[in-house]
Amino acid sequence: MTHKATKIVIITEKLILEKVKRVIEAAGATGYTIVAAGGKGSRGVRASGRAAVVDAFTNVKVEVITANREAAVKIADEVAARFFGDYSGITYLENVEILRPDKF
């Protein structure tokens, strides 16, 4: 038996990771997953794995799953409003199906 939930994906600079985590936790999400990310966007190509002399400019992908859709929208809106003027990043929501709803 699965349950509906919302996943927020935030791909942004490692430099602001701590601040993004605070936004997520303030919105009431109970957990998140962070992986190193690389790719191409409006601000150029970001490599992953290769030696990066400026480590803090490499990208990360943060995934948050929450059963509360309003909290999900709040996280996405707040991250975009606070950071994406000065820092590179994208964010999007996905509908997902989860097992064990008590975990979220």
Next chain:
Amino acid sequence: MPRRLKPRSNVIDLVLDFLARLLVQFQSPALAFLIGGMLLAAARSKLEIPDAIYKFCVFMLLMRIGLEGGLEIREAELVDMLLPAILAMVIGCGIVLLGRVVLAALPGVKVEDALATAGLFGAVSASTLAAAMVMLEEQEVFYEAWVPALYPFMDVPALIVAIVLANVYFAKKENGARTKVRIWPIVRDSLRGSALSALLLGLALGLFTHPQIVYEGFYDPLFRGLLSVLMLIMGMEAYTRLNELRKVAHWYAVYAAAAPLAHGLIAFGLGYVAHILTGFSPGGVVLLAVMAGSSSDISGPPTLRAGIPSANPSAYVGSSTSVGTPIAIAVGIPLYIALAQAVFGL
């Protein structure tokens, strides 16, 4: 009149001697690996040095610098360190003020970008400093081992001045009340950075414990080899980031090429004064010039990005990594060493 002739031939001798010495410096392995890295990147080589190795190299270099400095400070007279430390701070702040006046006035350059760039050039590159130490050792030029430990005295003030000036500028532009810049978080972030953490830990271990065995058996012998790997990475990064510099005003390239040598020569002059006043060693004068001429690659960019978020990182990281650092290493270091050999008659 013989009195006139003699100095003239001396000057010619001095110049020829200087050029010959400069040529020798260019064959140093540190430079060779830097240029090799650039060539590899230009040839689109698939060679990749993993990020973890890069971080380890940086740690090893700064730990070695810290340990050696700490061991030496025990025996050094603290008074001898005072004037060079003050000079380091003055130079760090002076470079940023100079950049605020010169770079910010150039066409197509935004004030916040100029301040971030000047802050980065005022801050210090650990890899450039390490390359200079190895080249001085190759030439058997003596320097006090505590000189590299002056690094934070130049680095941290430069970053603070750049961020404070940027905030003053924003406040004036918006005609609003000046937002107060909190200095402590900038200092804390700089000190927590990977490079300065390793340096400070090394200093403390050298001062308060007896790390001679690990220093002689591990950190010191590996220093040169790891530096060559680091130089390779810097060369590859320099070439890769050239593209970013193309996106911003050409004046950044001009500043990035001229500023390292201008800053280095000013510091050389100030170091020379310290040499006369307190007997600061010729090698120390060279290292002070190298620190002034270098631009931060590890700790500076994230601190500035956090402190002046609206400044364009392509402008300051591009200027520093792709032009400033190669010039500081390939032209600056040989220039100051040759100059020291000519001036101090080594």
